[in-house]
Amino acid sequence: MAAVRMSSVRSAVMLAAVLLGVFAAGQCTEQVPLLMWTSSGFSSAPWSDPAAGHTVSLSELQSYLNTAFRSAPHNVLLFFQDKLSVDDFTKYAGVFGNKQGSAFPNLEMNLQSSSSLFLPSVSSSASASLPTLLQDELNTAPLYMDPDTLAQLRLNASLPALLIFNLPYSSSGADMMSVKEVLSGNDEVIGQVLRIMGNQPVPYTAIYTALRPSRVIEEVFPEVRSVGARSLLQYRREGSPAPYAPVEFKERGSTCILLWAKNLTVSEYRSGKWERHNLGPKTFGEGVSPKLEGSFCNATHSRLVLNYENVLSYRSFKLIFVMSQRHYKVSARRWFTMDRVQLEYDGKTASFNGSRNIYAPAEYSYRCHSVTSFRYPQLTPRSAKDGANDWRVAFDDFQIQGFNVTGTEFSYASDCAGFFTPGIWMGLLTSALMVLLLTYGLHMIMQLHTMDRFDDPKGPAISVPQTE
Numbered sequence: 001m002a003a004v005r006m007s008s009v010r011s012a013v014m015l016a017a018v019l020l021g022v023f024a025a026g027q028c029t030e031q032v033p034l035l036m037w038t039s040s041g042f043s044s045a046p047w048s049d050p051a052a053g054h055t056v057s058l059s060e061l062q063s064y065l066n067t068a069f070r071s072a073p074h075n076v077l078l079f080f081q082d083k084l085s086v087d088d089f090t091k092y093a094g095v096f097g098n099k100q101g102s103a104f105p106n107l108e109m110n111l112q113s114s115s116s117l118f119l120p121s122v123s124s125s126a127s128a129s130l131p132t133l134l135q136d137e138l139n140t141a142p143l144y145m146d147p148d149t150l151a152q153l154r155l156n157a158s159l160p161a162l163l164i165f166n167l168p169y170s171s172s173g174a175d176m177m178s179v180k181e182v183l184s185g186n187d188e189v190i191g192q193v194l195r196i197m198g199n200q201p202v203p204y205t206a207i208y209t210a211l212r213p214s215r216v217i218e219e220v221f222p223e224v225r226s227v228g229a230r231s232l233l234q235y236r237r238e239g240s241p242a243p244y245a246p247v248e249f250k251e252r253g254s255t256c257i258l259l260w261a262k263n264l265t266v267s268e269y270r271s272g273k274w275e276r277h278n279l280g281p282k283t284f285g286e287g288v289s290p291k292l293e294g295s296f297c298n299a300t301h302s303r304l305v306l307n308y309e310n311v312l313s314y315r316s317f318k319l320i321f322v323m324s325q326r327h328y329k330v331s332a333r334r335w336f337t338m339d340r341v342q343l344e345y346d347g348k349t350a351s352f353n354g355s356r357n358i359y360a361p362a363e364y365s366y367r368c369h370s371v372t373s374f375r376y377p378q379l380t381p382r383s384a385k386d387g388a389n390d391w392r393v394a395f396d397d398f399q400i401q402g403f404n405v406t407g408t409e410f411s412y413a414s415d416c417a418g419f420f421t422p423g424i425w426m427g428l429l430t431s432a433l434m435v436l437l438l439t440y441g442l443h444m445i446m447q448l449h450t451m452d453r454f455d456d457p458k459g460p461a462i463s464v465p466q467t468e
């Protein structure tokens, strides 16, 4: 009996440890962005940007603050949002020359007129400790504020102050505000606070960051997004029988666009059913070189045109990828987007928009397990009347790079989350849990013993020795 109990305790402890491990591993690798800037006219000590892809830890964040507050003003405004990810900036911030659409007009205006630091990836445990770190750094207690109470507060430039503004990320239930509306609401609060500060002759340092990332899947398992996905791809290329080279477009002697895919399938809806055609065999492989007339690239725009003949009974057929790259002010780096995928068949066109879904840092390549216009579409017909409504495209194991290509190899791949969607992760975790519980149950059943003595109502009561 004791043995059974011991092993059940051990299994339970193991189960708990595994579960804890799963959650702990998740927690310490979550990342949030951090923005820090000073009021105009003040500069902080020069800061060195972290290497791309590096996650700033608690101690590194502390040393950043140490350096900064040697010269930065000690009146600190901390805008602390529930959740935030770099993706929020790339999705909702304006880009140069296109300010209307931005959710962060106040933030962008203030960043322009001051010296700022952008850390794209700070571990969320470090950002969560920020109030404590700042409290130690400034030697003052934090005040939790909103803009109305701020207007009544008199700050003194020679006395440090730590003012914390909590900002929401998700809307509260009833009103179905979109993320963008919530973010612009928060930006408005930031703008209001900075205008109040502007009316006082007190210089300040402002910080905008979050407690947790808003897009957890990618951040919880960053190795899947970066290293994992890339090594998956390389593994497949090196190990299995599909090692063909990407399509390469050269401009003035140097490669400027690379494209690789397992399948490039186009389908047209004809008399009640989808007729499919896989362009893969005409595009990739030994001795196949598709014509690329019409392709071009310059520093900001690139366009890859694949020319085919006799596809789905069209004499000429073109598959066109249109990409551009821009500098995004808030994330302080260049990103490229695949703006459009276009089909041209015997003079007619079908256009799919892809702009805000398919993007990567400009010097990286973009890869995705599946890019389609129908299931979980990243590509949508340009308009309701566009010819694209009669077409479907599906690209499997797709990888593309249209900028900063060096040599004939893809750069580091930025993976879309599509391969490991939240659904898939939940499925994986749930199955793991079920398997664990099942194993635990089986283990318990195998530990059961048949009793070796049975009670005889007529005989003397049996006694079980305690020392067994």
Ligand SMILES: *[C@@H]1O[C@H](CO)[C@@H](O)[C@H](O)[C@H]1NC(C)=O
Residues within 6 Å of the ligand: 156, 157, 158, 159
């Ligand atoms: C700011 O604080 C210093 C030191 O406590 C004090 O001497 C000074 O008068 C204060 N200035 C204002 C404008 O209140």
Ligand SMILES: *[C@@H]1O[C@H](CO)[C@@H](O)[C@H](O)[C@H]1NC(C)=O
Residues within 6 Å of the ligand: 262, 263, 278, 396
């Ligand atoms: C690619 O296309 C071929 C032929 O059209 C098909 O048999 C295969 O299943 C496709 N592969 C994937 C991953 O969809």
Ligand SMILES: *[C@@H]1O[C@H](CO)[C@@H](O)[C@H](O)[C@H]1NC(C)=O
Residues within 6 Å of the ligand: 298, 299, 300, 301
């Ligand atoms: C690149 O090409 C695009 C589209 O043709 C054009 O609008 C843009 O001015 C070009 N940029 C440069 C730097 O040549």
Ligand SMILES: *[C@@H]1O[C@H](CO)[C@@H](O)[C@H](O)[C@H]1NC(C)=O
Residues within 6 Å of the ligand: 353, 380, 381, 382, 383
């Ligand atoms: C697709 O992009 C074009 C040009 O950028 C734009 O005018 C159009 O509204 C977009 N369509 C959709 C459905 O987003």
Ligand SMILES: *[C@@H]1O[C@H](CO)[C@@H](O)[C@H](O)[C@H]1NC(C)=O
Residues within 6 Å of the ligand: 299, 363, 403, 404
């Ligand atoms: C990427 O290309 C642009 C324009 O060709 C260039 O200005 C930039 O320095 C390049 N970036 C890297 C990291 O190579």
